[in-house]
Amino acid sequence: MISALAALTTLVSTLALLAILRPLATYLRLTDQPGGRKDHVGEIPLVGGIAMFLGMVAGMSVVAGTEPSTWYLLLAGTLLVIAGALDDRQGLHYLVRLAAQVGATLIMVFGAGLIIADLGSPFGMGIIHLGPVAVVGTLLVTMTVINGFNFIDGVDGLAGSIALVALYAVALAGGAAATTPLALVAMAAIIGFLVFNFPHDGENRLRTFMGDAGSTLLGLVVVWLTIAISQGDARQISPVVGLWFALVPIADFLTCFVRRIAQGRSPFSAGRDHFHHLLLLAGLTARQVVGLLTGAATVYAGIGLLGAAIGAPDWLMFSVWITLLVTQYRIVRRAAAWFEERRPLQPAAPVAPQSIPQKRAA
Numbered sequence: 001m002i003s004a005l006a007a008l009t010t011l012v013s014t015l016a017l018l019a020i021l022r023p024l025a026t027y028l029r030l031t032d033q034p035g036g037r038k039d040h041v042g043e044i045p046l047v048g049g050i051a052m053f054l055g056m057v058a059g060m061s062v063v064a065g066t067e068p069s070t071w072y073l074l075l076a077g078t079l080l081v082i083a084g085a086l087d088d089r090q091g092l093h094y095l096v097r098l099a100a101q102v103g104a105t106l107i108m109v110f111g112a113g114l115i116i117a118d119l120g121s122p123f124g125m126g127i128i129h130l131g132p133v134a135v136v137g138t139l140l141v142t143m144t145v146i147n148g149f150n151f152i153d154g155v156d157g158l159a160g161s162i163a164l165v166a167l168y169a170v171a172l173a174g175g176a177a178a179t180t181p182l183a184l185v186a187m188a189a190i191i192g193f194l195v196f197n198f199p200h201d202g203e204n205r206l207r208t209f210m211g212d213a214g215s216t217l218l219g220l221v222v223v224w225l226t227i228a229i230s231q232g233d234a235r236q237i238s239p240v241v242g243l244w245f246a247l248v249p250i251a252d253f254l255t256c257f258v259r260r261i262a263q264g265r266s267p268f269s270a271g272r273d274h275f276h277h278l279l280l281l282a283g284l285t286a287r288q289v290v291g292l293l294t295g296a297a298t299v300y301a302g303i304g305l306l307g308a309a310i311g312a313p314d315w316l317m318f319s320v321w322i323t324l325l326v327t328q329y330r331i332v333r334r335a336a337a338w339f340e341e342r343r344p345l346q347p348a349a350p351v352a353p354q355s356i357p358q359k360r361a362a
Contacts, residue, residue: 002063003181007188010059014192017051022196022208029089032209044207046088048197049214052189053081056221059185069112070182073224076104076111077217080146084213094268097212098143104220105142109135114227116141120238124315142223148249149219150212151256152293155276155286157198159210159249160190161294163218166245167225169301173237173308174229186221199286222246237304240314243321244304248275248297251328275332282336283343292335300324 025031025045032044057074064070083100086092108114116138119128130137153159164187171183196208210218226242229235243250252275257267265271272281279289307317324331 003184006059006062006181007184009062010055010185010188011192013058014051014055014189015195017054018048018192018196018208021045021047021051022206030085030211032088032211044209046085046209046211046213048193048208048210049081049084049088049212049217051208052193052210052214053077053217055189055192056185059188060182063181063185069114069228072107072112073182073221076107076224077220079104079107080216080220081213084211084216088211088213094266097216101143101146101216102139104146105139108142108224108227109138112224114138114224114231116227116239117231118239120230120240120318121314122240122318124313138227142220142227144250144253145223145246146216146219148246148253149222150215151253151274152249152276153210153212153215154274155199155280155289156207157194157286157290158276158293159215159218160194160197161290162248162297163222164190164194165294165297165301166222169245169305170222170225170229172305173241174225175236177229177236179225179228182221183225186218186225190218199290219249237308238314238317240317240321241304241308244300244307244317247300247321247324247328248293251275251325254325255329275329278332278336279339282340284336284339 021028022045025047026043028047030046030050032046056077060070060074079100083092083097087097115134117130117134119130119137121127149159149163152162167183167187167190171180171187174180174183193208193210193214196206197210200207222245226245230237230239230242255275256271256273259273260267260269260271275293276289279292280286284292303320304317306312
């Protein structure tokens with residue numbers, strides 16, 4: 001009952017906040033301008049992340065008594081949302097953004113007491129305890145997931161839909177755990193946002209972006225709740241199972257990271273080398289891209305949940321996961337090529353008839 005009330009509070013709050021903040025976006029200088037890599041039309045409000053966060057605050061306040069670490073989650077979220085909003089407004093150096101992510105992770109570790117103490121048994125040789133490098137390991141994993149969701153936020157509805165899948169998997173895996181109401185609250189905020197962001201066939205006058213404030217917040221919530229149910233003596237799943245909930249954003253981030261370094265570029269520089277770009281260039285619509293990648297994320301999360309349900313060994317789950325991680329770019333490229341081959345040819349533009357010069361009479 002409390003979870004339902006919290007989720008409803010979040011949904012209503014997020015919708016109301018979006019309606020209030022959208023007209024203020026221009027005055028707050030939180031709009032996305034077209035140009036360069038951005039091919040949208042007109043200025044689009046960048047207030048979705050702020051609205052989702054404030055909606056979560058309203059909803060999580062209802063369930064905070066059942067999970068004291070909720071306040072630390074909101075504190076860490078505040079740090080990321082502020083940094084993200086500043087980046088959306090005026091642009092921040094990537095080191096400043098990374099510093100905010102480090103700060104949020106340290107709040108999780110030393111405030112909420114959530115840390116990746118072990119990795120499960122990914123190699124079948126017993127549980128791997130991180131010991132003195134647990135904080136560093138937690139930083140690397142948390143920042144990878146945060147940036148993964150930031151990287152996939154390039155098509156309307158994509159980051160929100162994949163986060164929705166991950167959080168639903170967390171809720172199913174968590175069962176009666178105290179993290180489940182928090183996952184439901186975050187899902188309600190995303191659903192409220194997607195009303196304004198899911199791709200439409202025609203013009204969407206309500207179109208709103210979540211911005212870096214929203215994408216990094218979603219990454220934080222997903223990794224926070226996944227760590228909470230996969231660590232400690234009362235864990236609900238193995239850490240290896242948790243990896244399946246965010247395979248798509250992790251693969252996109254690591255693929256871009258490695259490819260950009262290999263090209264001598266900053267891994268945090270802008271580019272058109274994401275999974276969604278490959279599919280868009282193959283002729284898929286935004287809605288089709290969201291459907292395809294969200295479908296893949298759903299399958300992967302389902303594999304993780306199935307593996308946990310049947311007690312599949314960590315080494316098997318990890319072997320399949322790492323194989324998919326390494327080959328994900330190739331899988332997406334082949335999918336893009338398959339769709340491109342079947343894309344109907346565009347009719348050629350009609351050629352204006354040309355007059356044939358007449359010979360002059362001799």
